[in-house]
Amino acid sequence: MNRIITVGRQFGSGGRELGKRLADELGCPYYDKDIIREIAARTQLAESYIQQVLEHRPSYFFPITTGNTLHSTTPDYLLHQHTSVYTEQVNTIREMAEKSDCVIVGRCADHILREFRPFRLFVYADMASRLERCRKKAPEDEALSDKELKKKILRVDRNRARYYRYYTGQVWGQPANYDFCINTSWVNIKAATHALAQMIREEPLP
Amino acid sequence: MNRIITVGRQFGSGGRELGKRLADELGCPYYDKDIIREIAARTQLAESYIQQVLEHRPSYFFPITTGNTLHSTTPDYLLHQHTSVYTEQVNTIREMAEKSDCVIVGRCADHILREFRPFRLFVYADMASRLERCRKKAPEDEALSDKELKKKILRVDRNRARYYRYYTGQVWGQPANYDFCINTSWVNIKAATHALAQMIREEPLP
Numbered sequence: 001m002n003r004i005i006t007v008g009r010q011f012g013s014g015g016r017e018l019g020k021r022l023a024d025e026l027g028c029p030y031y032d033k034d035i036i037r038e039i040a041a042r043t044q045l046a047e048s049y050i051q052q053v054l055e056h057r058p059s060y061f062f063p064i065t066t067g068n069t070l071h072s073t074t075p076d077y078l079l080h081q082h083t084s085v086y087t088e089q090v091n092t093i094r095e096m097a098e099k100s101d102c103v104i105v106g107r108c109a110d111h112i113l114r115e116f117r118p119f120r121l122f123v124y125a126d127m128a129s130r131l132e133r134c135r136k137k138a139p140e141d142e143a144l145s146d147k148e149l150k151k152k153i154l155r156v157d158r159n160r161a162r163y164y165r166y167y168t169g170q171v172w173g174q175p176a177n178y179d180f181c182i183n184t185s186w187v188n189i190k191a192a193t194h195a196l197a198q199m200i201r202e203e204p205l206p
Numbered sequence: 207m208n209r210i211i212t213v214g215r216q217f218g219s220g221g222r223e224l225g226k227r228l229a230d231e232l233g234c235p236y237y238d239k240d241i242i243r244e245i246a247a248r249t250q251l252a253e254s255y256i257q258q259v260l261e262h263r264p265s266y267f268f269p270i271t272t273g274n275t276l277h278s279t280t281p282d283y284l285l286h287q288h289t290s291v292y293t294e295q296v297n298t299i300r301e302m303a304e305k306s307d308c309v310i311v312g313r314c315a316d317h318i319l320r321e322f323r324p325f326r327l328f329v330y331a332d333m334a335s336r337l338e339r340c341r342k343k344a345p346e347d348e349a350l351s352d353k354e355l356k357k358k359i360l361r362v363d364r365n366r367a368r369y370y371r372y373y374t375g376q377v378w379g380q381p382a383n384y385d386f387c388i389n390t391s392w393v394n395i396k397a398a399t400h401a402l403a404q405m406i407r408e409e410p411l412p
Contacts, residue, residue: 122381175389187386
């Protein structure tokens with residue numbers, strides 16, 4: 001079985017950087033936006049639409065029970081489309097994992113690939129260092145006040161948590177669901193990645 | 207400033223083993239029971255009594271407010287003794303940290319030494335592997351059924367959580383309070399320790 005590393009991450013914590021560095025160290029592919037491109041190609045839907053679907057759980061899809069009757073609050077075709085996108089995500093991620101060792105960031109990959117026994121990382125940081133990282137990485141956020149940027153960070157994380165909960169039934173970021181949780185507020189990502197890569201290489205294949 | 211590593215750990219997760227190995231790798235002292243011995247020497251109280259005090263928050267010490275009057279539910283001398291033990295714990299741990307690099311397991315050391323900017327580890331595992339580890343490490347637990355042993359594990363953890371909350375005001379095991387959280391259900395402790403030691407050596411001193 002291939003060696004799969006999944007990376008869950010709080011927005012602005014440097015999870016993507018850690019994932020990329022890890023893939024480089026291990027000499028294996030790193031998947032992130034590629035998943036969205038692949039789903040778009042398979043479903044013939046726009047990447048931007050896929051992105052939007054994948055960043056929100058379909059909360060408004062929950063059926064409402066009134067008396068003994070179930071009412072759906074969304075048109076069937078929309079529900080079907082969201083489900084198709086998720087199904088394609090599952091297929092795409094499974095195919096990636098079957099092809100070779102790889103690092104996959106986000107996308108509930110830890111849950112989707114649970115039979116592969118992936119090495120599951122979760123990357124997080126305190127708000128001050130996430131604000132700093134966001135400012136460095138996305139200069140377009142410079143127009144936002146600290147308060148607005150913090151609101152954005154919390155909104156993205158809330159959506160990730162809801163999405164994860166909806167599709168996996170698990171709590172996003174809960175240590176029990178991961179093998180290693182790394183606080184990048186103080187830990188140096190480069191040094192951490194180097195050490196993790198060495199450790200992962202030493203672990204027997206699942 | 208010395209390099210201090212603190213290890214919080216769920217009961218049966220292998221935190222002590224990880225702490226010991228880390229101290230060996232880094233060539234620095236490892237403190238655990240030594241703290242209790244030192245407090246006993248300083249306070250002239252029995253080690254077993256110190257152990258008992260340090261494993262329970264003094265919940266029954268919370269003063270009760272009735273109207274504008276404060277009532278204590280415990281005799282003053284007992285409250286005083288518990289506070290003395292905690293004060294000696296703080297002094298002992300600070301002196302250890304001032305003396306040299308070291309690894310300290312438990313005892314709210316992450317909080318007590320926060321000005322030292324310790325590298326804060328938390329070690330945890332799922333119940334199945336904690337049961338297995340407890341059986342291996344403490345043959346006297348063999349007489350307990352799985353249900354009883356699980357109850358014991360949960361009780362020890364509950365006491366640790368309450369104690370930590372009482373003295374630090376923080377949530378025990380909450381990732382935000384640690385730099386690295388390690389799930390030993392799957393991660394090999396020996397390999398993880400080696401990687402952590404390497405990473406810690408590469409980090410600049412606080």
